[in-house]
Amino acid sequence: MHCSYFDANICRSCTRMGVExxxxxxxxxxxxxxxxxxxxxxxxxxxxxxxSYFRNKAKMVAGGSTAAPTLGILGAGQEGVDLTGCGLYEPAVTASFEIVREFIRRASLTPFHVPTGRGELKHVLVTASPTGQLMVRFVLRSTESVVRIRKHLPWLREQLPTARVITANLLPERKALTEGAAELVLTEEELLPMxxxxxxxxxxxxxxxxxxxxxxxxxxxxxxxxxxxxxxxxxxxxxxxxxxxxxxxxxxxxxxxxxxxxxxxxxxxxxxxxxxxxxxxxxxxxxxxxxxxxxxxxxxxxxxxxxxxxxxxxxxxxxxxxxxxxxxxxxxxxxxxxxxxxxxxxxxxxxxxxxxxxxxxxxxxxxxxxxxxxxxxxxxxxxxxxxx
CATH class of the missing domain: 3.40.50.150 (Vaccinia Virus protein VP39)
Structure with a gap:
């Protein structure tokens, strides 16, 4: 397997990339x-x-801006680096990224900016079942944007019908964590069949x-x-x-x-x-x-x-x-x-x-x-x- 992110020294997480x-x-x-x-x-x-294409879960750091959000990792200077073309994720996960990115724009979710401590959306977590159904979780600093998420949720569900479970997770602390303890389930289903x-x-x-x-x-x-x-x-x-x-x-x-x-x-x-x-x-x-x-x-x-x-x-x-x-x-x-x-x-x-x-x-x-x-x-x- 070869990866353009790895070759360009953008992401080096896969330490054995290119090895048979x-x-x-x-x-x-x-x-x-x-x-x-x-x-x-x-x-x-x-x-x-x-x-390749084996990971059923993506833990994406939200970066960039509301108009041009990135989903991936933090790079130099703690700025967002987009990795939505990563070849490790299952196809159902990858297919959700562009829709989620448009949802961020529609719902005016401001990505959290680590250097300044401003913004609301910290991570987007997407899990896929073997049937292609999804669980999508928006990790937020506060409840400030939950109203807008709820308002635009019908659009997201229409564009991403495979999303069976959608939640807002709250992580108010500035810690090196992926998610917080509080979870607001925004769909009828709380569990993803796996x-x-x-x-x-x-x-x-x-x-x-x-x-x-x-x-x-x-x-x-x-x-x-x-x-x-x-x-x-x-x-x-x-x-x-x-x-x-x-x-x-x-x-x-x-x-x-x-x-x-x-x-x-x-x-x-x-x-x-x-x-x-x-x-x-x-x-x-x-x-x-x-x-x-x-x-x-x-x-x-x-x-x-x-x-x-x-x-x-x-x-x-x-x-x-x-x-x-x-x-x-x-x-x-x-x-x-x-x-x-x-x-x-x-x-x-x-x-x-x-x-x-x-x-x-x-x-x-x-x-x-x-x-x-x-x-x-x-x-x-x-x-x-x-x-x-």
Whole structure:
């Protein structure tokens, strides 16, 4: 893949731009194998997807002026740099940019100017589902422009009929954040359907709401959920029955719902209330499907370390998908209470290694590279570990 922004030194975020894709994968695989060498796992083939047009979410900094807005990043002098032609975004995301830009002009939304601290519109966040439907969020400094957004909303919905969820997010502080805590939903729907097709052709009825985490690469998300399901099937084939499964840091319920099945007792825990709401919506949709019960999946809002005490007992299979800092206080609990199996999905292999070192009672049976972000050095991984 080649990029005109990269070649012109406008944006250098993709540090491996221009490197043959197969070579990128090989380098990542070699690095990951070195990091996990002490555990001697069996290696599965890397999970890869398209090298371009793969990002389902755009986090665009608003810059320029009301008459000539830019959507992209901040460049020299903290001025806006337009990146609407970036080749990483899914086509549905890219197709929305020009309409959103015209909406900014119509609604007289003044882009926030970092050097002076003036203006209202800080970011535009666009998320696309595999069906092409969109969630569009305008991140604002205050409610000053919400009236104008509402006034021109019919035009936006007419021009961008795929926009199922539209919101105004409030970020009054001058902080290096993408969004604030307050959200004004401007449409009837609050959740974006995010159906993910798995390797066995099943479709997970996932939903994503404003502020809820979801993997940026839908293809790799499918691979992750499929891998967890395949590992679970293998454990049951080897004799594990009526498994008690806990999915900690469950997000919108992707792993949990992929593993939901009659005969399994499944609990998902996530600190984000909007994410838990979305997970419950997905579970209810599964229950409504003819012949597809959700396997008794339940979801709760809570901190993972506190939840394991509140839930009581020990699961047969523990699924964890922690943030970049890793398991922190949870690793000692896992080592002490000894769930039989551990499925660990990691967005930071360095903390994965640290956590495994803190859990010497586990051996890593299998590992797999998950290439969530092509054109970069970023690696994600999944491991299946078993109590020794």
């Amino acid at each position: 894709f197969s070579r990128q994968i090989a380098v990542k695989q070699e690095r990951l194998e070195r990091m996990l060498a002490p555990w001697k796992p069996a290696w599965l083939a890397p999970c890869t997807g398209p090298e 159906p993910i097709r798995l390797d066995d052709a099943d479709v997970l009825p996932l939903f994503v709401g404003p502020g809820a985490f979801f993997q940026t690469n839908s293809t790799i998300a499918s691979g992750m959920y499929s891998q967890a399901r395949a590992w679970m099937a293998g454990l049951e084939a080897a004799g594990l029955t009526h498994a008690r499964v806990w999915d900690l840091y469950c997000g919108v319920g992707g792993f949990a719902l992929a593993l939901a099945s009659p005969g399994r007792r499944l609990v998902g825990v996530e600190v984000s209330a909007p994410a838990v709401e979305a997970a419950r919506r997905g579970a209810e949709t599964m229950r409504e499907r003819a012949g597809e019960p959700a396997g008794g999946a339940e979801f709760f809002v809570g901190d993972a370390a506190a939840a394991v005490r509140d839930l009581g007992g020990v699961p047969d299979v523990l699924v964890v998908n922690p943030p970049r800092r890793g398991l922190t206080d949870l690793a000692p609990w896992i080592e002490r209470t000894a769930p039989r199996y551990l499925i660990y999905s990691s967005c930071n292999p360095r903390t994965l290694v640290t956590d495994l070192e803190r859990m010497p009672g586990y051996r890593v049976r299998e590992a797999r590279l998950m290439d969530m972000f092509p054109q970069t050095d970023h690696m994600e991984a999944m491991v299946l570990a078993e109590r020794r």
